[in-house]
Amino acid sequence: MKAVAKKEPLVPAWLRSSRMIGACSVIVGIAIWQLAYEGLARTHYYEAYAIHHFLASPLQVIQTFGELYRSGELLRHSYFSFLEFVYGFSLAIVVGIPIGFMMAAQKKINYYLDPWVSCIYATPTVALAPIIMVWFGLGIFPNSLVVFLGAVFPILLNTYTGIKSVRENLVDVVRAFGGSPLQLFFKVMIPDATPAIIAGLRLAVGRAVISVVVAELFGAEAGLGFMVYFYSQRFLPGPVFVGIAVLVVFGILSFMALEKVQGWLSPWYTYQLRREVHGMEME
Amino acid sequence: METSAAKLVVQNLRKSFRSQRSEGSIQVFEGISFAVQPSEFISLVGPSGCGKTTFLRILDGLIPHDDGEILLDGKTIIKPGPDKGFVFQDSSLLPWRTVMDNIILGLELQGAGKREARKKAERYIALVGLAGFEHHYPHELSGGMQQRVNLARALIVDPQVLLMDEPFASLDAQTREIMQAELLKMWNQTKKTVIFVTHQIEEALYLADRVVVFSARPASIREIVKVGIPRPRSLSVKRSKEFLDLADHVWGIIQEEVLKSMGREREEGVL
Numbered sequence: 001m002k003a004v005a006k007k008e009p010l011v012p013a014w015l016r017s018s019r020m021i022g023a024c025s026v027i028v029g030i031a032i033w034q035l036a037y038e039g040l041a042r043t044h045y046y047e048a049y050a051i052h053h054f055l056a057s058p059l060q061v062i063q064t065f066g067e068l069y070r071s072g073e074l075l076r077h078s079y080f081s082f083l084e085f086v087y088g089f090s091l092a093i094v095v096g097i098p099i100g101f102m103m104a105a106q107k108k109i110n111y112y113l114d115p116w117v118s119c120i121y122a123t124p125t126v127a128l129a130p131i132i133m134v135w136f137g138l139g140i141f142p143n144s145l146v147v148f149l150g151a152v153f154p155i156l157l158n159t160y161t162g163i164k165s166v167r168e169n170l171v172d173v174v175r176a177f178g179g180s181p182l183q184l185f186f187k188v189m190i191p192d193a194t195p196a197i198i199a200g201l202r203l204a205v206g207r208a209v210i211s212v213v214v215a216e217l218f219g220a221e222a223g224l225g226f227m228v229y230f231y232s233q234r235f236l237p238g239p240v241f242v243g244i245a246v247l248v249v250f251g252i253l254s255f256m257a258l259e260k261v262q263g264w265l266s267p268w269y270t271y272q273l274r275r276e277v278h279g280m281e282m283e
Numbered sequence: 284m285e286t287s288a289a290k291l292v293v294q295n296l297r298k299s300f301r302s303q304r305s306e307g308s309i310q311v312f313e314g315i316s317f318a319v320q321p322s323e324f325i326s327l328v329g330p331s332g333c334g335k336t337t338f339l340r341i342l343d344g345l346i347p348h349d350d351g352e353i354l355l356d357g358k359t360i361i362k363p364g365p366d367k368g369f370v371f372q373d374s375s376l377l378p379w380r381t382v383m384d385n386i387i388l389g390l391e392l393q394g395a396g397k398r399e400a401r402k403k404a405e406r407y408i409a410l411v412g413l414a415g416f417e418h419h420y421p422h423e424l425s426g427g428m429q430q431r432v433n434l435a436r437a438l439i440v441d442p443q444v445l446l447m448d449e450p451f452a453s454l455d456a457q458t459r460e461i462m463q464a465e466l467l468k469m470w471n472q473t474k475k476t477v478i479f480v481t482h483q484i485e486e487a488l489y490l491a492d493r494v495v496v497f498s499a500r501p502a503s504i505r506e507i508v509k510v511g512i513p514r515p516r517s518l519s520v521k522r523s524k525e526f527l528d529l530a531d532h533v534w535g536i537i538q539e540e541v542l543k544s545m546g547r548e549r550e551e552g553v554l
Contacts, residue, residue, distance in 0.1 A: 169375040176343055176371075177440065178364035179392040187392075191379045268378040271422045 034058045053235035061245065064238035073227075078246060080222040081212050083140055085250075088147025089208050096152045096204075097197065100159025121153040125207075126214050133219040143215035143223070150211030151204040158200025162193030195269040198262045205254045209247060289318035290476045291342075291444055296351035298334070298341060310501035311337055315351070317495060317504060319444075322474045326487035328533065329497025329505075330541045335480045336372070338502075339448050342478065343369050355443055365393055368437030368475075370447040374429035376421040382408070382432050383417040389440040400439075407435040410469055427458040434469070444476045451486065463489055464518055471515065484533045489521055496536050499544035505536050 014020065037057035040046055056064070068074035103110040103117075129146045136142035166189050174184045216225025228243040263270060296315040299308040311334040319325050327335050341348045344363040353360040355367070363369070368389075376385045386407060387400035408414055411431040421429055430450050437445060451459045463486060470477060481487050487494045494508040510529060512520055520526050 169371060169373060170377060172345060173369075173371065173375050173377070173388070174392065175345060176363045176367075176369040177389040177392045178362070183392055187388075188377065191377070266379060268420055268422060272378065275422075 030058045050235075052237075054237060056237040056241050060238050061241045065242045065245070068239060068242055074242065074246070077222055077224050077227045077243070080140065080220070080226075081216070081224040081247075082250075084143040084147055084212050084215065084223065085208055087140065087144035088211065089151050089204065091144070091148045092151035092155055092204060092208070093201070095148075096155030096200075097159050100156040100197075101163060103156075104160045104163035117153065117156065120149070121157070125150040125211050129211075129215050129218045132215075138219045138221055143212070143220060146215035147208050147211040150214075151208040154203035154207060155197070155200045158196050158203070159193065162196025162200075163189055165196070166192045191266070195262065195266045198258060198265065202255060202258045205258065206251060209251045209254075213247065288320070290321040290323070290356065291319040291478070292352075292354040293317055293342070294352045294354070296338075296341070296348055296353065298337060298348045312497070312500070312502035314503050317507065319476055319478065321476055323493070324470060324477045324491045325479065326491035326494045327478060327480045327497065328482065328484055328487045328494060328537065329502060330499045330537055330544060331482060332544075333497045333500050333502045333540075335482075335497060335502075336448055338497075339369075339446050339478065339480050342444075343367050343446050345369075365389060365440040366443045368440060368442030368445045370430075370433050370437045370445065370450045372449045372452060374421070374426075374433040376429055376432055376436075378421050381418050381420055382413060382424070385421065385432050386435045386439055388436060393440070404435070404439060407439045410438070410472065411435040412465065425458075426454050427462055430454065430462065434466070438469075438473060438475070442475070444478065447477060447479045449481050450479075452482070459486070460518055466490065467514075467516065484530050484537070485521060488526060488529050488533065489516065489518075494533060496533060497540075499540040499547075505540065508533055 015024075034057050037055060040051060040055075045051065065074070099113065103113055125146060128149060132142050132145055136145065170188050170192060171184060174188050179187070212223070213225035213228070216223040217229050220226040224243045224247055228240050231237075231239040231243070294316050297313045298311040300311060301307075302309050315338070327338070329335050337346070340346045342353060342360065344360050344367070360367070377388065380388070383401060383404055386404045387395075387397065390400040390403065391397065405417075408417060411434055413428065413431050413435070416424065416428065421432070424432070433450065451462050454462060467490060477490075479487070479490055488508075488510055491510055494510060496505045496508060497503070498505045508529060512523070512525060
């Protein structure tokens with residue numbers, strides 16, 4: 001038998017994890033953007049078409065970020081947007097989860113509310129934002145209302161579905177032991193519906209971030225959406241990209257935070273999901 | 284049979300479901316009567332779809348019946364409660380609770396303190412052979428171990444009667460045999476009255492003092508077969524002549540019933 005010399009793998013193991021590959025992909029993408037910009041800046045098109053009014057290189061964006069941060073402008077805008085997000089999203093949770101519960105628990109409530117929910121859910125928030133501005137003026141409150149409208153339905157509907165799809169056999173267990181409806185609710189319904197509710201929250205985060213921007217585009221005196229709009233009107237792409245980047249990072253972080261909450265509240269669910277998807281058998 | 288000293292008496296039980304396909308109703312069973320003695324182990328067999336599980340759920344009070352009476356210690360059963368322990372077919376463990384916390388569920392629902400309940404649970408964990416697995420979650424257990432938890436959860440409330448709904452049906456053949464032998468051991472220690480539904484004739488005979496054989500739907504009792512094999516029974520009794528003769532006998536009845544119901548379904552155009 002011929003001895004095969006073991007070759008050292010070209011890429012070390014720690015670099016081959018899915019996370020590292022993803023990170024590398026993003027870094028390479030940004031690098032290409034930078035190089036393309038540098039290349040463009042050396043051609044005559046750059047001057048002829050005033051490219052610097054339309055595009056910014058990643059390095060310029062970072063530089064602008066520093067300037068906006070030091071001047072306090074970025075923090076002020078972020079603060080306003082953050083407040084709108086927190087108010088709107090919290091209200092969406094406080095309203096969406098109980099109504100979802102009630103609609104799932106009481107058929108009659110469902111009959112009354114379902115057409116309303118369907119209608120308002122189908123209405124694009126973008127279309128409601130202007131009239132809300134007309135009613136309530138500019139400021140944090142009307143913007144939070146737009147965020148609320150954007151976020152409440154995924155939460156409400158997922159809560160409803162979560163409660164509706166609580167496993168019948170688990171309900172039977174509590175009933176068989178003579179458990180009360182209240183015990184059934186707290187010991188089976190809520191824990192079994194938790195994964196669905198958190199999935200709703202994750203959908204809602206994305207919609208809430210969009211709503212923050214939409215609301216601020218229509219009317220605001222501050223906020224990241226406002227900032228993006230303001231600077232794009234003045235053909236200053238640097239601050240525009242800074243605003244977008246902050247929104248992206250915020251969205252990703254909230255999404256990841258909810259993923260952590262999911263793993264923390266319902267660790268069993270991750271396992272169940274994996275088994276359903278891959279048909280894994282217990283050994 | 285002396286019914287006054289009986290643990291559980293079923294008198295003239297009748298149940299029908301509203302039909303989904305046509306007007307009217309489907310008779311599930313009718314005129315079911317029998318009495319179970321204290322500490323007796325009863326198995327219930329019958330052709331598939333004859334309503335064994337429905338019958339057991341009615342005994343527990345999980346679903347209502349139309350007519351007749353069920354008496355546990357002379358008192359009518361109207362709703363589920365801790366006087367009956369139900370062992371479900373799929374283990375139905377709460378996936379967010381550990382083995383320990385699944386087992387104490389029944390006590391908890393009755394308002395017992397967690398600490399006190401956990402202390403009591405240790406005995407039952409040992410009884411079903413799960414010592415060392417107290418803090419495991421259901422998904423970390425094999426099917427056989429999940430059913431042990433299921434059993435301990437029913438036993439801990441100290442029920443008057445244990446209702447078992449094909450608890451070993453989803454286990455592989457080897458695990459099932461082991462679980463049968465262990466169930467007998469546990470039964471011997473706890474001396475509970477047991478009603479055990481199964482579709483496996485061999486399992487029914489091995490476990491029971493008497494085997495109640497249901498007919499095809501609408502079900503009635505075809506025969507109650509007394510199993511005179513002395514206890515304790517080792518797994519090898521399953522190969523004894525006496526056992527095989529009994530199995531043949533029960534098989535004969537069920538085969539007859541299955542053929543009858545197939546003939547009827549053919550007439551009704553189902554098959």
